Amino acid sequence: MLYSSGFSTSYEELISRYPLFYRDVLEMRAILEAEGRALDSAVNNINLVLDNAFLFTADESAIARLEAFLRINPDDNATLEERRNALWLYYTGFGKMSASKLKELLFPYTGEDCSISFSAADEARNNLLRIVMPRGTTERLSELDIMSLLARRLPAHIWYGVEVVYSEKSNLFFGVATTYINEMILPSEPEDISAIAYFVDELGDVLIDELGAILID
Structure with a gap:
């Protein structure tokens, strides 16, 4: 006032x-x-x-204008408070990225600390940045917001995956920072991602579709 x-x-x-x-x-x-x-x-x-x-007192119309300006597509079911949090996270964490900074960025989504590792994940010894997030007690969790945040924060050459751990199942997401992430519902013990077969061209390069999604056999 x-x-x-x-x-x-x-x-x-x-x-x-x-x-x-x-x-x-x-x-x-x-x-x-x-x-x-x-x-x-x-x-x-x-x-x-x-x-x-101010972000946390802005009304719905102001939030919508800011989302359009930043090219952020909110989840259709996201509340105004969740959309404000997503915008706040967009402005935090710039600069050199680290495991501790990633944990800080992802904490508001579940209210739980995630575990992060970076190690070889296929036969070619390509390293995967693996993020395991407990589901936590938040009322609603938007995987789209999580992957959108990571796509903006992580360098384009980093191959990363996010596993959201539920009591009965896990949602595994994987890709690189510039691709749209495919969703798969897997048992609580995720499959070995090295067994995933990608479509490749004659030069051995991984193929993607017009939206940038990796094509999987």
Whole structure:
């Protein structure tokens, strides 16, 4: 709020400053009521501008404009608070990335610390950045938001995978920072990713479709 005058409306504040004999004049009361409504509208608009200048007080329309500007596509079921958190995470964690910084970025999604490893994951000894996230107790978890965040933060040459651990099953996501991530529902013990067969061209390069998704046999 811009300021608090102690009055519920601008009209009450205005008429309180007039002499007592003026307050019973119908024409004067009508003028003050009209001016009071105009002032109330101005104050509300000023407060709206101030609120929309800060991420955690911005309204839905301001959040939507910022998402469009940053080319962020929110989950259709995401609440306004979740969309605010996603935007906040977009602005944090720039610069050199580390395991501790990744854990800090991912913590708000589940409320649990994730485990991170970086080791060879296929016969060619290509290293995989593996992130294992406990599901935690958050009401809703958007895998799309998680993968979108990682795609913006991790270098394009890093092959990474995210495993969200549920009590009965795990969701495994994998790819590189510039590709759209495919989702697979796997048993609680994930399969060996080295057994995944990719489509390759005659030069042995992995093929991707027009959306950048890796083609899997």
